[in-house]
Amino acid sequence: MGRSPCCDKVGLKKGPWTPEEDQKLLAYIEKHGHGSWRALPNKAGLQRCGKSCRLRWTNYLRPDIKRGKFTMQEEQTIIQLHALLGNRWSAIATHLPKRTDNEIKNYWNTHLKKSLAKMGIDPITHKQRSDTISSVHGRSKNAANLNHMAQWESARLEAEARLARESNLRRAAPPSPTASSFTMKHQPPLPPPVTMPPAASPCLDVLSAWHGVWPKPATSNSHGKAYTIDLESPSSTLSFSDMGIAESNHREEPPWRCPKKSEFSTDTVTPFISAEASSWLSESSGGDFPAGFTGMLLDKAGQQNSTEECENSNNGEVRSCVDVEEGEGEDDENKNYWNSILNLVNSSSPPNSPPPLF
């Protein structure tokens, strides 16, 4: 190292930003882009170091930042991702559009960590503390559902990683041994596979406890999305082994149960699935449906949006916007990608599974 911090320069301002400084920074970036952060302060007429400018921009001034209270879904996503990823706030932030890593980190430290602690859950390991285990009778049903979710999410993540590997093999030039070179249309490169912290799978305990505290939303849409991670995120490259969930455990789970009708909006889901699957869904009633799968369907249904809508809903960054109905041209790759994932998920489903989805 041996490099002195950029803010050591005499005369550079520190501390809270004034509205005037904000305005200068905003105006400059809107006009020229940030370019080199190091050079920006001089060009923008700011008595700040580049680092301070970058921080102010990324954490506060950026126009695509969503401020204000975190929703219950966001909280659940943070908890789940924290259980999977640990304190990797930037990785977690990629799953929460319009939230900054700093904001998520602060929210975790000031709210979620304390809430979990109050519920008798260790916020580091995400495990129920031994002295409170006796107080969580009746969790088994939720835990079973969440195990379903874990299966689906695990299968999806493994499929994603596998497809990434296959894609790399297909695209021999330039060769790459990792998933990081697998890119979908308009998508940034996938990061390398995540090395899981020891506390990988216990997130299920956390979420089941969390659901004991928070009532489920009344509407079908919000219900269905309750556990959903951003399924299209390029950061999702976890594998079974990464998640600490043994593949052999799959068959030990109870058979599928039919979805509650309220969990689906038939209108939004059925256009994307086979007639058999649609019929199966419409005839089903009672019981629970794996939440991860529900989220998958709903996410897929959500992709009915136009590309423009996808852009707008994702910080201006296009991810996989699948046009299932047309399935032509450049969207083919995304469609095939998704179908491959879901086919793999179907092929690994427990007994009494629904008909093929697509």
Add this chain to the structure above:
DNA sequence: AACGATAGCAACCGCGGCGCC
């Protein structure tokens, strides 16, 4: 009303990764 305690959050600090020379 005054004061201390606590919560919330913006900003800073230091380190490590990475690219360039």
Add this chain to the structure above:
DNA sequence: TGGCGCCGCGGTTGCTATCGT
């Protein structure tokens, strides 16, 4: 290949607002 500089990340600090007494 090693040094340097830039950038991003995670941990921490410190200021401000709010709450409780």
